[in-house]
Amino acid sequence: MTLQELIADIDTGLAGAANPAFNNPGAISDLFEVWIFCLVLRAAREEGFTVDFVDVGGNAVTTFVFRTSPGWVHGAHPYCHAVLSHPDAPGMELHHGVRVGGQSQTSHECDVALLTDTAAVASRASGTDPTYAGLKLAVECKFYASSLPLRLLREFMGLSLELGRRPTWIATNSTHASLHAILRRHNLRWEDELEPNVSSADRFRHEVRTLLDHVQR
Amino acid sequence: VNDNERSAAFDALRALMISRGFEWVVGQAEDEIRQGKSLELQEPVRVKLPGHQRTSRIETGTVTVSFTPMQRLETLVGAARRAMVVPSILEADVVNFFRGVESESTVIDIKFDGEAPADGEAITLGGTDEVRARAQAAQVLDEALRALLDEARR
Numbered sequence: 001m002t003l004q005e006l007i008a009d010i011d012t013g014l015a016g017a018a019n020p021a022f023n024n025p026g027a028i029s030d031l032f033e034v035w036i037f038c039l040v041l042r043a044a045r046e047e048g049f050t051v052d053f054v055d056v057g058g059n060a061v062t063t064f065v066f067r068t069s070p071g072w073v074h075g076a077h078p079y080c081h082a083v084l085s086h087p088d089a090p091g092m093e094l095h096h097g098v099r100v101g102g103q104s105q106t107s108h109e110c111d112v113a114l115l116t117d118t119a120a121v122a123s124r125a126s127g128t129d130p131t132y133a134g135l136k137l138a139v140e141c142k143f144y145a146s147s148l149p150l151r152l153l154r155e156f157m158g159l160s161l162e163l164g165r166r167p168t169w170i171a172t173n174s175t176h177a178s179l180h181a182i183l184r185r186h187n188l189r190w191e192d193e194l195e196p197n198v199s200s201a202d203r204f205r206h207e208v209r210t211l212l213d214h215v216q217r
Numbered sequence: 218v219n220d221n222e223r224s225a226a227f228d229a230l231r232a233l234m235i236s237r238g239f240e241w242v243v244g245q246a247e248d249e250i251r252q253g254k255s256l257e258l259q260e261p262v263r264v265k266l267p268g269h270q271r272t273s274r275i276e277t278g279t280v281t282v283s284f285t286p287m288q289r290l291e292t293l294v295g296a297a298r299r300a301m302v303v304p305s306i307l308e309a310d311v312v313n314f315f316r317g318v319e320s321e322s323t324v325i326d327i328k329f330d331g332e333a334p335a336d337g338e339a340i341t342l343g344g345t346d347e348v349r350a351r352a353q354a355a356q357v358l359d360e361a362l363r364a365l366l367d368e369a370r371r
Contacts, residue, residue, distance in 0.1 A: 001368065002365070002368075003218065003222055003223075003225070003226040003229075003365065003368055003369060004225075004226070004229060004241065005365050006226075006361065006365040006368055007226065007229045007230055007233060007365065008219065009361040009364070010230070010233065010297075010358065010362060010365065011233055011237075011360045012357055012361075013354065013357050013358035014233075014237055014301060014359045015354075016350070016351065016354035016357075017301060017302065017351060017354040017355040017357070017358040018237075018301050018304070018305065018355075019219070019237075019303055019305060019308060019343070019351055020302040021306065021340045022308070022340075023238050023239065023303075024241065025241055026337070027329070027337075027340060028300065028304050029328075030255055030262075030329050031304055031307050031308060031311070032307060034311055034327075035307045035310060035311055035327075038310070038314040038315075041314070042314065045321075051321075051322070053322055053323070053324050060323060061324065062323055062324060062325045062326065063324070063325065063326040063328055064324045064326070064327050064328065065328045065329075065330050066327070066328065066329050066330070067329075067330075067331070067332075068329050068330065068331040068336045068337070069331050069332060069333065069336050071332065076328065077332070079330075117239075137282060143299075144243040144245065144299070145241075145245045145246065145296040145300040146245035146246050146249040146295075146296050146297045146298075146299075148246065173299055173303060174299065177254075177255055178255075184339045189370075193269075194305050195305050195307070196307065196310040197306075
């Protein structure tokens with residue numbers, strides 16, 4: 001086949017493959033964050049945690065609503081989170097796209113945030129953002145069609161410092177030529193070239209499992 | 218296949234992606250191409266520094282080089298794959314997590330919704346069969362993209 005014929009094949013294949021709802025960077029990024037959210041929950045289940053899906057009032061849901069812009073743990077909103085429970089571990093909640101107070105007392109969005117239930121309950125009761133002290137893990141998610149811009153690595157380093165060096169990953173479908181060198185140099189966590197059914201996804205899930213194992217009493 | 222044909226394939230794929238609404242993907246790929254590739258210095262370089270009598274030897278460093286036509290095509294195909302193939306596979310995996318056999322959950326619908334009108338319309342993930350069919354079509358598209366690269370490397 002010629003290159004031009006192969007491009008005609010791509011045109012044909014594209015028709016059934018792409019969901020038009022996800023043909024923009026914002027929507028794909030949201031989907032990627034939710035997939036990472038699910039990976040963390042898979043790891044939790046594998047570690048023996050029970051996972052329940054609830055709304056801000058603690059009621060079980062049949063429709064799970066995810067955010068498309070940064071929000072808050074507290075307040076009256078339609079968004080949902082997961083409650084993680086285990087007989088040998090403190091209660092925890094997994095949130096998507098919520099603000100968490102950093103060391104400078106500035107709040108930062110965490111794409112995926114695992115909070116102690118104490119921190120989450122206190123946030124809802126007081127109407128204040130949970131602080132980094134209540135963070136068990138955070139994931140900064142980046143979906144890029146091309147190579148990751150260097151500035152995102154710099155931003156991640158700042159976020160990680162603000163979150164008091166709590167276990168914080170940058171999780172990306174992409175990579176950058178200097179990603180490993182920079183993050184290794186600063187002792188930060190990452191998982192790049194992430195997508196379903198690849199080794200990096202298994203690696204990430206296992207790292208989260210290890211962390212969850214260590215929080216058990 | 219020569220570099221002219223690779224460049225023509227790049228242009229044709231670029232035009233196809235733009236016509237299908239993926240200009241943002243083309244934009245990201247072209248940004249990456251414009252920045253060039255950073256390579257480590259392969260051999261020491263001797264330079265004459267101002268105020269120094271003798272030349273200095275630079276042992277390590279990086280240089281930026283332009284993409285070759287093959288590298289330009291690889292970058293665009295990689296971007297196409299990430300934006301046109303991977304989302305359908307992600308969608309299927311999320312739906313499988315909430316509704317599949319592993320799920321143990323009561324969640325039936327998965328919805329993305331913004332708080333402000335500027336966040337755009339809400340998106341509800343499709344039915345299990347619809348999402349699965351899309352993921353299978355994405356695998357076929359993935360193979361077509363790989364075939365293009367294989368042919369261009371000949």
